[in-house]
Amino acid sequence: MAYDKFTTLTSQAVPLPIENIDTDQIIPARFLKAVERKGFGDNLFRDWRYDKSNLPIADFPLNQSKYSGKILVGGKNFGSGSSREHAAWAIYDYGFRVVVSSFFADIFQGNALNNGILPVVVSPEFLEKIFAAIEADQNTLFEVDLQKQKFTICITGESTGFNINPYKKHCMTHGLDDIDYLLSMKEEIAAFEKK
């Protein structure tokens, strides 16, 4: 699936200071019945966002108009549980391009990268600083620079580096995906099968 190229992003951020946010919360199973990849953003965090009568739950951050932006900041162990890529699709479809946490579950991290969402791992201390900066001013801006692998709290100028493997960085920067790469390897794969 082709997605937008990612270079740098300066945006406000939406805080979700909860740990172990699993993919069942990101997109509950009952919304996985579609056979196309569209519209999942409407059901992002469905059961935290809406009550039984489908009315928005006022204190959930996504329902608070003071929070906006393309960066989602979550507590540690973000994306644990099910392998459903629908979780990444819902986050992208809602409008997020970056998810920041101090720790990501493996499968979610891979799914995010395969869908043009940049997972940024920061230290637990830096994560607290980000939450504190948003609490102090919800309009505060953050800069994500993929080339320099740097995440900055704009107002204070505090920044931190983050890791991404060079191949994935290249894919994100150019909007490429693994399938293009694998399709270009047909002969090597055929040779491997003959071994």
Add this chain to the structure above:
Amino acid sequence: MEAKTLFDKIWDSHVVKEVEGGPSVLYIDQHLIHEVTSPVAFLGLEKRGAKVLRPEKTVATPDHNVPTINQHLSIKDEMSRNQVEMLKRNCQTHGIVCHGLGSEGHGVVHIIGPEMGITQPGMTIVCGDSHTSTHGAFGAIAFGIGTSEVEMVLASQCIMQPKPKKMLISVNGNLNKGVTAKDIALYVIAQISTSGGTGYFVEFAGTAIESLSMEGRMTLCNMSIECGARGGMIAPDQTTFDYVKGRQFAPKGEDWDKALAYWKTLKSDVGVSYDTVYTYDAADIEPMITFGTNPGMGIGITHNIPNSNKLSGSDKLTYEKSLKYMGYSEGDQMVGKQIDYVFVGSCTNGRIEDFRNFAAFVKGKQKAANVTAWIVPGSRAVEKQIIAEGLVEILEAAGFELRQPGCSACLAMNDDKIPEGKYSVSTSNRNFEGRQGPGARTLLASPLTAAAAAIMGRITDPRDFLD
């Protein structure tokens, strides 16, 4: 020669290419697909004009989204029906074998692979489902993938993966009475947390693990994803070979001898090192039950819910949020708490041994009036065996009814949803908020502990009834 782990041996022999500064291109021997995570992969493939490279290496079955009663009728829910039909159509178009609803081979994808002999030692196996780790019980590298990766495997029979770190979890000694593979899994996850295994592939070893049946080993490897690991595996031994031999897709004749000779080499070399090692004593493990909203929040059934004194900051808030959702308090005793539902089934505990354990416990007793029980076999083959072994009569006499195969209340995509606020003792793998239905409260346990709860109508130590 360099000492290698079981994992290294299989991984290294499947690397087609190392990408500079990136992941390995890994060849996949067996791909499993189901109706929920495959449709978008087929769409992607068609958009690229690509074909399925090796259709004979993919097997399909609809399991997540199917009803567990009246499977001979058309599926009522339109979206579910569409998804199941889409799987069938995609398989027809691309020449993939699909074990459809109602067919002899139908069942939960991680149950049918092993029982047909598709799952074999030394293989690389993937599926768009995190519990693909189940197949590691055979000494295979098996892990869950996303839909983009399903598309990669369909298109190229390969996947791009960074090599994980290696963890050894050893459990030694004899298991206590009433303690099953499920209890080992919940115990280990409670020890290392739901993120303790992240970035790792786990090898389980030790005398307690060797003593497990293949069904038990599958339960344990199935749950390895719940500690964050990509997968878990166990070196194949005589128990493994005896299980595989004679199954439909197992090698036969000379091929069997050749395969067996190779499989016997699949064990970690003496003196090999792991990135992380944990060692546990089987004697310390009790029947386990969870009290919170992730699989790491489990305790021995006779224990009280831990207090949060030692926690601070967001750890404490998350813990309190979890107990609030469950309607429990710190210090509560688990034994004696009222329950409403019991679910026996899923890729974790939907195999014949699980139903034998459950039936042996409930034999001659009566289901509590306040409990609704859903007894769901993992496959048609399991269902047939339950009938053949006379377990249905035992279950029915005790007030239980056998349903038809599917993932069912494990993730509640079909109609098998636990109502809001109700307590469910479940043999499945996840107790996340809303996992078994919006507002449902899940308590993970073994089939034995589920049986005790179903009979007493409240959380009960199964050992109270065992000789």
